[in-house]
Amino acid sequence: DAGVIQSPRHEVTEMGQEVTLRCKPISGHDYLFWYRQTMMRGLELLIYFNNNVPIDDSGMPEDRFSAKMPNASFSTLKIQPSEPRDSAVYFCASSFTLTSGEQYFGPGTRLTVT
Amino acid sequence: AQSVAQPEDQVNVAEGNPLTVKCTYSVSGNPYLFWYVQYPNRGLQFLLKYITGDNLVKGSYGFEAEFNKSQTSFHLKKPSALVSDSALYFCAVRSKGGSYIPTFGRGTSLIVHP
Numbered sequence: 001d002a003g004v005i006q007s008p009r010h011e012v013t014e015m016g017q018e019v020t021l022r023c024k025p026i027s028g029h030d031y032l033f034w035y036r037q038t039m040m041r042g043l044e045l046l047i048y049f050n051n052n053v054p055i056d057d058s059g060m061p062e063d064r065f066s067a068k069m070p071n072a073s074f075s076t077l078k079i080q081p082s083e084p085r086d087s088a089v090y091f092c093a094s095s096f097t098l099t100s101g102e103q104y105f106g107p108g109t110r111l112t113v114t
Numbered sequence: 115a116q117s118v119a120q121p122e123d124q125v126n127v128a129e130g131n132p133l134t135v136k137c138t139y140s141v142s143g144n145p146y147l148f149w150y151v152q153y154p155n156r157g158l159q160f161l162l163k164y165i166t167g168d169n170l171v172k173g174s175y176g177f178e179a180e181f182n183k184s185q186t187s188f189h190l191k192k193p194s195a196l197v198s199d200s201a202l203y204f205c206a207v208r209s210k211g212g213s214y215i216p217t218f219g220r221g222t223s224l225i226v227h228p
Contacts, residue, residue, distance in 0.1 A: 004157070042220040043158075043204065056215070091157055098214035101146050101165075101206075105157030 004106035006092050012112045018080040021109045023092030024073055031098060034067055034077050035091040037108070043091075049075065050098075082113045116141040118207050118219035126225050127195045135190040135222045137205030147188040148206040148216060149179055158204060164188060165210075175199070195226045 005024040013019055025032045033048040047057040052069045060067070064083070069075040079086055089110050093103040117140045127133045139145055146165050150158040162173025169181040179190045190203060202223050206216040 043218045045215060048215065093157070101148055101163060101208060101214075101216060102160045103158075103216075105150075105159070107155070107157050 004092055004094055004104055006090075006106035006109050008109060009107060010110045010112075012114065013082055014114055015083055016081045017113075018078065019082045019086075019111060019113075021077040021090050021092075021111070023075045023077070023106060025075070025092070025094030026104055027073065029094035029096050029104070031095045031103075032069060032075050033093040033095075033103060034075070035093065035105075037089045037091060038087075046077070079111075082111075084113045087111055087113050116145075116207055116209055116213065116217045118205050118217055120203075120205055120219040120222045122222050123220075124223045124225065126227065128227050129197050130194050133192050133195040133199070133224065133226070135203050135205075135224060137188045137190065137219060139186050139188060139205070139207040141207050141209045142211070144210045145188075146208050146210060146216070147179070147181060149173065149177070149188075149190050150204045150206065150218075151175075152202040152204065152221070154201075161190075161203075195224075197226045197228055200224055200226045 007022045034046040036044045046059045047067045049069045067077045089108045091105050091108045093105045095103045119138045148163045149161040151161050152158045162171050164171045164181045172178045177192050181188050202221045204221045205219040208216040
């Protein structure tokens, strides 16, 4: 398996622009997670899905952030409009179950908003 | 609520020497505990986990961790460090009976000197 795939790997955009991050989870994994990593706040869970349904989005910082999972093999995280404080590395992770606890992370998207 | 503390931002060790990366946790009930490693420009990789049973857990790349319930600790260890072990290490915890989503620590940077 190719593992969790994320695109783009790097994104530089100007404040106010829309940004879309993409994720393909490992085939057969029922859970998908979006995380944000910054020096100041560490690794934060933004939202997670089970069988394509959002279960907990309490970590989404504000309404500018939205996430969708239209099918089992694809998810997007969208920021509209983007702000400089959104600059971070965004990780997607997937897991087969929740009870085992292990998550498999993608390589991340480094977002820079100028 | 569940939380994880990694008291050291950075650990320095000479190649060939034993290493320890510390982790303490707080959780209601019994814990599930995890260690992940993050190499530069990569996503987190699962190293090992404790769920139940033997307090000494062995994982990937020669790493092991010891669960100590009385001290609420789960320190990561390796008998002989390699330069290639240099990376960011994350401890994570979740409650067996509560939230299935783990809480991650802030991470500890391990630097192994030749």
